[in-house]
Amino acid sequence: MTSLLTVFLLVLALITALGVVRARNLFAAVMLMGIFSLLMAAVFLLLDAPDVALTEAAVGAGISTVLLLSAMALTAEEELAGGIHPTPALAVVLVTAAVIFYGMFEKPLVGDPEAPVNTHLAPQFFELTREQMEIPNVVTAVLASFRGYDTLGEVIVVLTAAIGVLFLIGPDAPQGSRAPSGGNLAGGGLKHHQPLRIVGKIAIPFILLFAFYVQYHGEYSPGGGFQAGALLAAGIILFGLLEGREAAAAVIPTRVLKAMAAGGALVFGGVGVVTLLMGGQFLEYRVLLDHPVSAQQLGIVVIEVGVGVTVSGVLLLIYHAFAARGRG
């Protein structure tokens, strides 16, 4: 069920990706990366994966673009001519591709409802979600309950990234020898661009509002802690871009961000510890309340909050670390 629109978007994505690799100007490459992510998000939406699409848009097109730009402000915008010898690389890549062709091109990936991937576990997920959780977004059910342990791991991965960034370029890290940069887009803000500030100021409240909607409506429609956290962070980062990093830091100080990043993970893990103390397995929400369905829902809501808090805290911490680097 590959629609022509999907084909079109995928071809476009491929071309954009080639552009990313070829562009000598890194700034252009970053912009192309953002477009690439948006195209991929659109493809995911067409492939019935709205949750993934939302995340890809917020994280891929939004957050990672900001991160790349901030990093670039601290490094360089032009790629020097000449890479490493392309021939061996091409050989490796071609061999890899050939191997995949050998394995995968006997039958199409898409659409077969009888494929084992769609018959083995998927029906049970729907059935159990209906019986024991009564929430419409099965993606959320799988994410937060069936594979809640993975999601805890995922939150920890995000936290690890924050720890790493703070460790490497945080306030306590060895300071670089580089003189403060004049054009640090991420740090200095765009205070002199009045129209942008006005549009931004109108947009930001809506983004934040949307973030909270996504957070609390995750069980019913696409969304959840990750998307919400990313959106919240995106909103505040946008504010920082317009008004300067210090202004953004004034809204939520780094101290609080750190507490959020760690606290969210602890809330998530804490739920697991509580279920364990209440006689269940780790993260077995159904023991939380007398009524198993409400208990599942309660568990999911609480851990989603944990996820959202950690993700927003982490992304903002990372943003601040990059933006503050090089300006003391």
Next chain:
Amino acid sequence: MLALDLFNSWIFVLLLMVGFYAVIARDNLVKKLMGLSIFQSAVFLLFITMGTVTGGTAPIVLGDDWGAVFSNPLPQVLILTAIVVGISTLALGLAIVVRIKESYGRISDIDAPERDRRL
């Protein structure tokens, strides 16, 4: 229309090649990280594609209609996780690149022989 049925597989392989090529052949560290992102996106496409069902909808039950045909939610969950892992790796990688720039003054050709001995 076998060609079109296999279309997503084609794009998966090609994106994988593009990304992987950038990782290996590009000397600039930021470019390597971008290549890594494209490489990972290809894998996202692989997973999401395998979970779609002809005539199905997103795995969100509307109006209590549990009988409808849905796409498989499991690959989507996996990819949500993978996307987050990807951005975490990118952030960490960029932080390292910033430090490399600060201590070496450049972000490509970092394998060049150095007189680092008595740093």
Next chain:
Amino acid sequence: MSPQSLIAAALAVPLAGAVLIALAGRWPNLREGVTLVTAGSLMFCVWSLLPEVFAGGRPALVVGEMMPGFAIAFTVEPLGMLFAALASLLWIVNSVYSIGYMRGNRESRQTRFYACFAIALAATMGVAFAGNLLTLFLCYEVLTVSTYPLVAHKGDAATVRSARVYLGILIGASIGLFLPAILWTYTVAGTLDFVPGGILEGHIAGPAVGFLLALFVFGIAKSAVMPVHRWLPAAMVAPTPVSALLHAVAVVKAGVFTLTKVVLYVFGIDFLDAQPSAEWLAPLAAFTILAASAVALAQTNLKRMLAYSTISQLSYIVMAAAVLKPLSEVGASIHMVSHAFGKITLFFAAGAIYVASKKTELHQLHGIGRRMPWTMAAFTIGALSMIGVPPTAGFVSKWYILGGSLQAGNLVAVFTIIGSTVLNAAYFLPIVYRAWWRTEESPPAREHGEAPWPMVVALTGTALLTLAFFLYNQPVIDLESQLVGRVK
């Protein structure tokens, strides 16, 4: 104490001694006290085992299992008993001597010296009592490694180079040849235990026997059969007490002892006797005896000459074992003792000369007998024992080996013994002559008399042992006759 705990004590006492020596490093007198007490208690433990073994007992101790089927086990049998008794006795004498030598020479890093020495002795006990090939190999390697710092003691470039040769040959041969031989044995025989009469009979035949024997002979490089003898002259860079106890007694005897044990308990002499492919060993040993003697003749440095003499004498034991007759096996074990007494005396004398006069070369020794009469008297006795002249220990063992060779009708062995006796006389007697009957060519750089008294006491003691063994050797012969009695 039960025999088992005595075995355990024999292994543990020197190790504990090493730790205590390391801890007492700051107080030299205490440290040397610890050495002497350790040596004394070790000898007590070992010698307390003697009655049991004389009575035909074979006390055994299983320490643990390394892997299923591979035990760390110790069994005391006559050959090992003799070796352990010998080494523990001489350690006391050598410790007294060491104190004189190390202090007289103002050597540095004495704590490391004494500690490694104690570990080497523990390893020697382990080799002597080992109940299977794997345990033996383990202790054998500990012995190599623990003596490396002793050889490299001086620490200058030339010494380190020699120590590298020492370690390289010993470890290289043991891992590259000895260990594969053990592996091979295990894969064909299914066990590594020492069993009187051997474990290989019926499991291996034809040329493979000769090849396996070669792996053992050259893998056990400590027995210094040519061409794996180079490490022994290299080891002479060590302080003399090391050369005396370790490279005349413990280490080299560990080599020939291991080889003898392999012949007796892994192959079995009857089995080996029936194998034409194993006949090369006695001629090779004979060659080593003669060649090493010839090389000794050409040496100008006293300790190097003694080293080549040791190589030659070790091959006596190898040859005696390889003749594969009961009388010669007894001769092999007795030669271990007699050579030990004689050679340690010679090294003690060499060390005493070095400490007193700093002389190391043969041509410097004119008239030294008048300045150091005790030392040179002992040296003379040692030299006579090497040649095999009565009334010294060397005569007894050579007599047995000769008897065994005649029993076997092995004329090569007979003529080798005769020929090498001539060569031995040719390189030892000129020294004795020079020391007593020539006068000093020029007065020495500094006036000197005898070396410090502990050294003189020690070398006199071993010289007396050399003489005493000629007169009183029956217990040893009785003990070792059990060996062949059991084998036969």
Next chain:
Amino acid sequence: MNLEPHLPALQVVVPLLTAPLVVLLRDARLAWWAALAASAMNFAVAVAITGQVLDGAVVRYDMGGWAAPLGIELRVDALSTILLLVVSGASTLALLGGRASLLEQVGEARQPLFMAAWLLALAGLVGILVSGDAFNIFVFMEISSLATYILVAGGPDRRALPATFKYLVAGTVGATFYLIGVGMVFMMTGTLNIADMELRLATVGDTNIVYVAAGFITIGLALKAAIFPLHAWMPNAYTWAPHVVTAFIAACATKVALYVLLRMDFFVFQKNLVDHELQFAFVLMPLAAMGILFGSIAAVFEPNLKRILAFSSLAQIGYILLGASLVTVAGFNASVLHLFNHALAKGALFLAVVCLGLRYRHLDLADLQGAGRHMPWTLTAFALAGLSLIGVPGTAGFVSKWALIIAALERGALGVALVVLIVVSSLLAVVYVARIVERLWFGEPPGENPAVSEAPWPTLAVTWLAVGANFWFGLNASLPGELAQRAGEAFLRHLP
């Protein structure tokens, strides 16, 4: 309440949730204590689980109360247990002895972040080991990898940064390859649970894709496990990481990747691929052999102490792979034993390096000449651990080399060739260990002769503890032997 059924969860959760708490700490000393406590508790849990496994159980745990394959299953058997002991033990010892060194090399201000990263690395590694779910393994692999990058980047020399970057790229490519492979298996089976995968794979008709999946998983994990020739990231990462970190990851990180490799290739794919031996006999065995030779030879010529040990690790990983590539029970058994024993030897060696690093800024052999005179205890420990690396009897290294040789000999002529290889590389190990010991004991100190003293006692004591373990398990290998035996038996059940 009775915690016993929850041990597998606790194994991961304790360090995983201590880490966020440590992030919030400000005090370096407190962070260290917290990390040490969590790590020690981790070790205690591992010991408790070992007890259960030795009683004959495969310890299972359903996360979230959802039975596998719907939910994520934790599954601990003998193979995972032996590595749990190694990982948690190495972490605890390194932390216990490494405080002074870490303060010096990483600085006091960043200690809480660093300790949090340490705990996350630990949690990630044990998370992989207890997991019975292929995707969950990916998640925890990423936790441990990201955390390890942080630890490596903490090295004081600027060369730590490019080394980390290389490690990051290699690690991410490896993990993504693994994910592709898992995705393909998932596509054919619809499951992520490893045990379920194995059952369902046996019925998959289209073997092409299974081959390709096995290939991707093997290559991805080989990259993470630094198997020759995919090891390019490893020597530099080991060399420029803080010394304590090297002690930790050299003992664990690559081994855990290797563990996943063994688990996937031997347990999951074994039944389906009748001529699965192809992959091992014709691809992995030559790679293992080349790795053994290349690593040993490179180690002989390296001037830097840590790089020598890194190349030696390359060779040792080759041994582990070699045993497995025999595809026999005895070979598998030997591999598992060597996993354990090599970790003991390398851990002890790198702990001795920590001691040296506290007194010497540069760790080239030329800089360290004569160190033995000032630091006799450290150097003695180093020499003894070196014996274990060589495989001298009485040490742990011998036990596994012996087992490996016996296993190889089951294979006739090929086996004899492999034995020759093992003997040759052991002799090369003698050369590179002896070279270090000789120069460090007997070399003339370079130029100025600073008054160097012995390492502080906590570090030294821990080093000696590790050395002692090498001898303990060399003389009495019953514990690892028993576990390896059980792992071998489990492997036997998975043979077609």
